[in-house]
Amino acid sequence: MFVSDCLSVNKExxxxxxxxxxxELAREYGTPLYVYxxxxxxxxxxxxxxxxxDNYGGNGLAIFASKAFMCMEMCRICKxxxxxxxxxxxxxLYTAVKADFPMDRVVFHGNNKTKDELVLALESNVGRIVxxxxxxxxxxxxxxxxxxxxxxxxLRIKPGIDAHTHSFIRTGQIDSKFGFAIETGEAMAAVKLxxxxxGVELCGxxxxxxxxxxxxxxxxxxxxxxxxxxxxxKKETGVQITELNLGGGFGIKYLSDDxxxxxxxxxxxxxxxxxxxxxGFGIPIPKIMIEPGRSVVGAEGITLYTVGSVKDIPxxxxxxxxxxxxxxxxxxxxxxxxxEAMCANKADQPKSKTVTIAGKCCESGDLIQEHTDIQESESxxxxxxxxxxxxxxxxxxxxxxIPRPAAVMVKDSVPRVIIKRESYDDLIKxxx
Ligand code: LLP
Numbered sequence: 001m002f003v004s005d006c007l008s009v010n011k012e013x014x015x016x017x018x019x020x021x022x023x024e025l026a027r028e029y030g031t032p033l034y035v036y037x038x039x040x041x042x043x044x045x046x047x048x049x050x051x052x053x054d055n056y057g058g059n060g061l062a063i064f065a066s067k068a069f070m071c072m073e074m075c076r077i078c079k080x081x082x083x084x085x086x087x088x089x090x091x092x093l094y095t096a097v098k099a100d101f102p103m104d105r106v107v108f109h110g111n112n113k114t115k116d117e118l119v120l121a122l123e124s125n126v127g128r129i130v131x132x133x134x135x136x137x138x139x140x141x142x143x144x145x146x147x148x149x150x151x152x153x154x155l156r157i158k159p160g161i162d163a164h165t166h167s168f169i170r171t172g173q174i175d176s177k178f179g180f181a182i183e184t185g186e187a188m189a190a191v192k193l194x195x196x197x198x199g200v201e202l203c204g205x206x207x208x209x210x211x212x213x214x215x216x217x218x219x220x221x222x223x224x225x226x227x228x229x230x231x232x233x234k235k236e237t238g239v240q241i242t243e244l245n246l247g248g249g250f251g252i253k254y255l256s257d258d259x260x261x262x263x264x265x266x267x268x269x270x271x272x273x274x275x276x277x278x279x280g281f282g283i284p285i286p287k288i289m290i291e292p293g294r295s296v297v298g299a300e301g302i303t304l305y306t307v308g309s310v311k312d313i314p315x316x317x318x319x320x321x322x323x324x325x326x327x328x329x330x331x332x333x334x335x336x337x338x339x340e341a342m343c344a345n346k347a348d349q350p351k352s353k354t355v356t357i358a359g360k361c362c363e364s365g366d367l368i369q370e371h372t373d374i375q376e377s378e379s380x381x382x383x384x385x386x387x388x389x390x391x392x393x394x395x396x397x398x399x400x401x402i403p404r405p406a407a408v409m410v411k412d413s414v415p416r417v418i419i420k421r422e423s424y425d426d427l428i429k430x431x432x
Contacts, residue, residue: 003253003340003387004299006037013348015302015384018410022304022344025408025415026382031306032324034393034407035415036069038077040300041389045081047263048292055271056288063107065248065293066092068390069301073409073418075099084127086248086291090117097124107206107245107289109156111178115139122147130154130206130245132179134186137194144199153194154204154245155180157187159225161209161218178208182229191233191241204243204286205229212294214251214259216266220273222246227274231281245289246270252298254338254387263295294390301389303329303405304344307381308360318355320374322383325359326366327402329385329392333365341368343375344382352376357383361400393419401427 002008008016015022018037025035048062063084066074070092076099078085084105087093096106097120104127110117111132118140121129131137131153144151156179180187187205194202209222223246230241251260267290278285305322312318331337341357343349351373359366368385377383396404403422408415 001256003256003258004037004040006040006300007302007386009347013346015342015344015347017302019413020410020415022302022384023382025410026304026306026344029406029408029415029417030421031304031382032322032328032405033304034301034328034388034405034419035304036297036301036389036407036409036418038409038411041077041297042081044263044292044296044300045078045083048267048290048296049082051264051267051271052288052290055267056285059285060288060290061105063105063245063289063291064296065291066096067394068293069297069392069394070095071393071407071419072099074297075101084289086293087126090114090120093117093120093124093126103127107154107291109206111156112136115143118143122149122151126151128152128154128203128243128245130156131190131194131200132156134190134193137190137197137200141197141199150199150201152203153200154206154243155187155190155194155202157182157205157207157226157229159207159209159222159229161222161225179206182225187229188233188236191239192237195237195239202239202241204245204289205241206245206247206289208247208291209249211249212251213249214261216261216269219246219249219266219270223270223273224277227277227281227283227286230286231283234283242284242286243289244274244286245291248291248293248295250292250295252295252387252390254298255340260295263292296390298390299387301387301392303385303388303392305383305385307343307377307379307383310378317371318353319358320355320377320383321358321360322368323360324402324405325361325368326363326397327359327361327399328396328405329368329388330395330397331391332368332370339369339372339385339387341372341374341383341385343377344384346375346377346381349375357385361402363399398422398427403427 052060088109326333357368406421407419
């Protein structure tokens with residue numbers, strides 16, 4: 001019935017998450033409020049870690065793509081669950097450093113890393129820097145030489161696969177700001193260049209074909225293309241690339257009838273492809289890395305709002321306005337993303353009303369969802385939007401000087417604040 005196992009309905013007819021009454025949480029911590037279920041997040045981490053164990057005998061690493069939901073507590077959870085962390089900016093890296101995350105398990109991404117970010121990465125001894133372009137390669141090499149270091153790198157490669165939610169096409173030459181293309185020869189040129197540098201040690205190659213993908217086929221194809229590149233690199237340059245990072249992108253349940261692949265099934269099939277392809281080329285199986293973000297946290301988080309006005313426009317639509325909006329969840333405004341919503345305090349009642357959920361920003365496009373079914377609702381109800389665990393808090397803004405909500409993590413039916421609610425003083429603290 002629900003998008004995640006962590007959700008249920010209690011005898012009061014209220015929505016629960018991780019055993020906690022959502023309406024109670026809203027009362028205690030205020031709204032808008034992000035709520036996460038820790039046990040389910042940890043289960044997801046374990047499934048990925050186990051699949052590396054089962055499929056590659058542990059010769060690999062499951063890495064949480066922190067852009068989906070970055071905070072100190074997520075770093076601590078990933079550390080305990082033996083995951084790595086992918087950071088894509090100095091700010092994400094700084095958070096991992098401050099959370100005392102083991103730096104050898106950090107992978108640093110980004111298509112336009114600044115000098116300051118690279119210096120921070122070198123000073124923090126980041127495990128792998130994923131180099132995106134020639135300018136970065138040159139800058140990193142000279143910085144590393146200055147620091148008298150040899151830093152481990154991977155090259156970000158465009159495998160030439162354009163993956164979409166339900167289909168994929170293979171393109172001759174992909175149009176993407178990320179990485180080196182194989183077909184133009186720039187990827188091979190980067191291998192040669194990196195191999196002759198003293199400040200960097202080329203360990204691996206990386207690809208990421210897209211996000212919220214429901215098919216396994218494009219992942220298998222990407223693995224084949226990348227292994228083909230590793231094989232070609234060995235033949236053409238003599239360089240043995242020993243690590244392959246296959247990125248993230250696995251789909252999740254936003255709606256009850258979404259049917260994402262079970263992660264184990266994805267991993268098993270891709271692992272078989274990896275093994276068969278390596279055998280075919282006669283090359284050793286590289287160390288395999290994967291970088292799930294959305295599928296670790298997405299379905300395990302919800303957002304709670306308080307309903308303000310309910311505006312029935314006869315013959316047009318009903319707007320149910322909440323005390324948050326595109327500021328805490330910009331995904332409908334940006335991508336037209338689908339979400340399910342419900343009245344948390346009326347979860348046992350039928351969803352009898354089709355409404356548009358609007359936010360409180362001065363912007364007509366500030367909508368959370370249009371034409372969606374929820375229970376008959378009125379001012380003061382607690383509205384829950386489901387599957388908001390990924391790319392909501394991390395993409396939140398302060399538009400209209402609206403403070404970012406707090407985030408609460410629930411474990412064994414006990415809630416605790418993991419990110420405090422921003423105050424008005426937080427909003428002006430950098431104003432001079
Ligand atoms: N690795 C790399 C290099 C990535 O760029 C990403 C996502 C991931 C891993 C994790 O992908 P995931 O498993 O979460 O699909 N803001 C968008 C999503 C952008 C994803 C960017 N990269 C959204 O809200 O849907």
